[in-house]
Amino acid sequence: MHAKTAESSKTILTDLVLPSETNPLNNLFGGELLARMDRAASISARRHSRRIVVTASVNHVAFNRSIPLGSVVTIEAKVSRAFKSSMEVYIDVWIEDRESGECIKANEAIYTFVAVDETGRPVAVPEITPETKIEKERFDGALRRKQLSLVLAGKMNPNDATELKALFS
Numbered sequence: 001m002h003a004k005t006a007e008s009s010k011t012i013l014t015d016l017v018l019p020s021e022t023n024p025l026n027n028l029f030g031g032e033l034l035a036r037m038d039r040a041a042s043i044s045a046r047r048h049s050r051r052i053v054v055t056a057s058v059n060h061v062a063f064n065r066s067i068p069l070g071s072v073v074t075i076e077a078k079v080s081r082a083f084k085s086s087m088e089v090y091i092d093v094w095i096e097d098r099e100s101g102e103c104i105k106a107n108e109a110i111y112t113f114v115a116v117d118e119t120g121r122p123v124a125v126p127e128i129t130p131e132t133k134i135e136k137e138r139f140d141g142a143l144r145r146k147q148l149s150l151v152l153a154g155k156m157n158p159n160d161a162t163e164l165k166a167l168f169s
């Protein structure tokens with residue numbers, strides 16, 4: 001299987017914040033943003049693998065900035081690293097200023113998807129070749145994050161999490 005670039009999995013989803021999607025402070029409801037990010041990230045993982053993909057884990061979400069009603073929100077998702085059947089997808093969320101058109105980073109998240117066959121069994125995916133500085137940084141940290149996610153899910157013994165342990169030694 002040939003390696004693919006991270007760029008070839010890039011997925012951009014732009015949409016408005018409507019009243020039914022807000023909390024009592026008139027900001028985007030967190031669960032709505034999680035769903036939008038999940039959609040964009042799943043398309044990205046599907047573009048990379050050309051397979052059915054399922055969300056295995058939400059590894060990290062930072063709601064750094066609230067997103068007001070009426071905002072134009074752009075979600076950019078890219079596969080940062082592919083392992084055997086799993087893919088880490090990095091998501092950046094931007095709000096566009098109505099007058100200047102300037103995009104401000106609002107949030108970011110990291111999801112893990114697994115490629116599966118028609119019966120739901122994991123299948124192999126192509127590797128990722130990172131090209132830009134940020135793609136390389138995200139690729140380099142992905143194994144550590146995978147190990148942390150597996151340890152937290154009770155699927156890996158902490159003693160086997162070599163990359164993770166290396167952070168503290």
Ligand SMILES: CC(C)(COP(=O)(O)OP(=O)(O)OC[C@H]1O[C@@H](n2cnc3c(N)ncnc32)[C@H](O)[C@@H]1OP(=O)(O)O)[C@@H](O)C(=O)NCCC(=O)NCCS
Nearest residue numbers: 054055056057083084085086112114116122146149150153
């Ligand atoms: C995700 C799923 C396919 C994994 O199946 P599994 O039987 O645990 O399979 P494996 O143990 O072989 O794991 C498959 C891959 O997922 C990875 N994985 C599993 N759980 C993970 C987690 N919590 N965090 C990160 N990676 C995880 C494994 O490391 C493995 O990666 P690799 O093949 O790249 O090395 C299975 O748990 C599933 O179908 N879950 C439900 C998915 C779903 O319905 N999502 C929608 C939300 S409700």
